[in-house]
Every structure is written in structure tokens, then in C-alpha cells.
Amino acid sequence: MEPSKYDRIAYFLAERGEPAYRTRQVYDAVFRGGHGEFADMHPLPQGMRADLATEFGPGILSLKPVTASISQQVNKTLFETADGERVEAVLMRFEAGWTSLCVSTQVGCGLGCTFCATGAVGLRRNLTADEISDQVLAFQLGGETIDSVSFMGMGEALANRASFGAFELLTRDDLFNLGARRLSVSTVGIIPGMKRLTAEFPQINLTFSLHSPFPEQRQELIPVSRRYPLADCLEVLDNHVDVTGRKVYLAYLVMAGVNDSEEHVTGLVDLVKERAHWETRFHVNLVRFNPLGIESPIAYESADESVMRRILARLDGAGVHATIRRSFGVDIDAACGQLYAKYQAHAGRAMRPVSSGR
Ligand code: SF4
Secondary structure (H helix, E strand, O other): OOOOHHHHHHHHHHHOOOOHHHHHHHHHHHHOOOOOEHHHOOOOOHHHHHHHHHHHOOEOOOOEEEEEEEOOOEEEEEEEOOOOOEEEEEEEEOOOOOEEEEOOOEEEEOOOOOOOHHHHHEEEEEOOHHHHHHHHHHHHHOOOOOOEEEEOOOOOHHHOOHHHHHHHHHHOOOOOOOOHHHEEEEEOOOHHHHHHHHHHOOOOEEEEEOOOOOHHHHHHHOHHHHOOOHHHHHHHHHHHHHHHOOOEEEEEEEEOOOOOOHHHHHHHHHHHHOOOOHHHHEEEEEEEOOOOOOOOOOOOOEOOHHHHHHHHHHHHHOOOOEEEOOOOOOOOOOOOHHHHHHHHHHHOOOOOOOOOOO
16 A cells, blocks of 8 residues: 555655654644644754645645535535545534544445445545545544544445555544544445454454345345355354444345335344343344435335334334434434445546446
């Protein structure tokens, strides 16, 4: 993986024979002083500021905000990368005063989940660790305090190795200094990435997108689960719980007439109760499918509120911890893809034809 710009700045200054405190001054100017432009980093000598700007460009950010849609609770910002790609991040402000930022990890996604518009676009490219963490930095430089970061925007975070570079940058105490417990990752079940998360970042919150308790149906909804079968994913989750002692979240996107039957809820309860630590370590997040009026590969429909409440009551009755997630009209936990769907609508680009059989 290519070194982050923070490491490149350290190498650049070290090569010039500068003492290590100069690098710390740059980091402090960005993260404690809120300066995004090298010219404003006044503790540094003028010549050094100019040299940094020549080498790295005038500012520290590799992304440029292009549009923002802001309400009292939500700030959705579309960023442009240096090569003209676009990704979106969403800041949510909770009533208790907590702010959470949902970041993207890929431009598009290659996994083709049938409920997801991003999947229909295909993978345009992975974001770098700098581009992922810059979504956080851009909001911070804009004066926002970010309390937590979820890797649930565009793309499958664990299909991009650079996500691990971003975890490292965000948790480094000389940079973003966010505790790992303030980070959350959602995955459809990329087993090598899940195992790496357990080993390297055991404190990061993990959400597994389940969406069906039945392996065959899940393979229809999430084609990559043919490669990483449900039973294997559950084994990895059980191990994650054993090793980390942390709770795992199971996201269940409720789609009318698809996965909201009594049989499905019974299957979901059984699946959870088969886990060794199900009472304390598994939590189901029910998410209402949000079609957003944009063509997803298959035209699913939202479940009624009464159906959501019925499923919640059944889980409660069985002793399974569960919550209906509400995200200010943006079903962030639902998926990834829906942010990019918005981008497609704005940009007016044609979507790639969807292959059949999914
Ligand atoms: Fe990719 Fe996530 Fe969409 Fe599936 S739901 S296609 S993993 S972005």
C-alpha cells in the first residue's frame, strides 16, 4: 500500500535534514490548529511552508468539496477526487449532541448486491487511505467535531485494503486520534477482511449485512456470498466475538415481500440463537429499505411500519436484542450504495446495464 501523505511529509522533511519536531508541527497545525493550507502553518518557517506547498500542493486535502446538502441534522457533501471521481460523505447530528460521519471507501462497487444502486454501477476504483480519511478531515477543517466514523458509505469497506490504512490514520494519536471504538465498519461478508479486522483492529465495531437467514436467498441478494458463504461468515463472526469480547451487529434490510415473512423471522431468530454468545454479543439492526426513487437492479419495496414493528416484537419476544434503525431519512446502515445512487441522479451518468439472474 502506498504511504499516506502524512508519512510522505515526514520523509520529505527528514530528507531535507529537518528535525522530527517539524513534522509534528505540520500535524499539529492541521489537527490542532485547523489549518488546511501550508501557507497558514505559521510555526513553520516561510521557506519550508513554500517548499511543502510546491511538493504537495497548496493544501493538505486531496478531495475538493463540490456540493453539500445541509439540513439541521444532516450534511451530505459530495467530494471530487484529483482524477475527477466523486464520492459522498454524510454527517449526522444526533439530538444528544453526538455527531457521526459516514464515509465512502470506493467509487462504485463491484459486488452487485441486487438492492443497491452502487452495485449496479460497478467498481470504478478503490479510494486511497488519504481519500477516505480526508472525508473526515474536510469536515473537521470546516469546524465540525466528529465523534464517530462509520465505513458505510459508497463501496464495500473490507473489499478495499486501503480501508485498513484509513483505520490506522484515524486512530493515530498524532493525527486524528479517534479511539477505535469510535469507528464502525459494515460488510456483506468479505471473510479475509473480517479476519484481518479481528486481528488488527479488534475494537472497531463490526456490522454484518445479513438481510436473509437463508443461504440460497442471500446468494441471490448478495452474489459475493457464493464465494463467502453465510455459514463461513457466521463462523468468522463467532470467532470475532470470542477474540474481541465485542458485540457484533447484524443488519437486516427489510424489503416488502422478500424477507419479511414469518418464516424469515423464525429463521433469523434461530440463526441468532445458534450463536454461543447470542444473548450478549449479537444485536439485530432492522433497517427499512429506502428505494429513493432511483432504479436499483431489482425494484424492491419498503416494508410498512407495522411490519417493522411486528418483526421487532417477534425478536424481542424471543429474547433477541434488536432495534429499528432510523437515520434521518437516509438509511445509512442499509447500504452503502444509496449515496452513490444520489450522485448518479445528480450527475446524470448512465448506469451500467445490470446482468441477469440476480
Ligand atoms: Fe457493494 Fe455494499 Fe452495494 Fe453490496 S450493498 S453492492 S457491497 S456498496
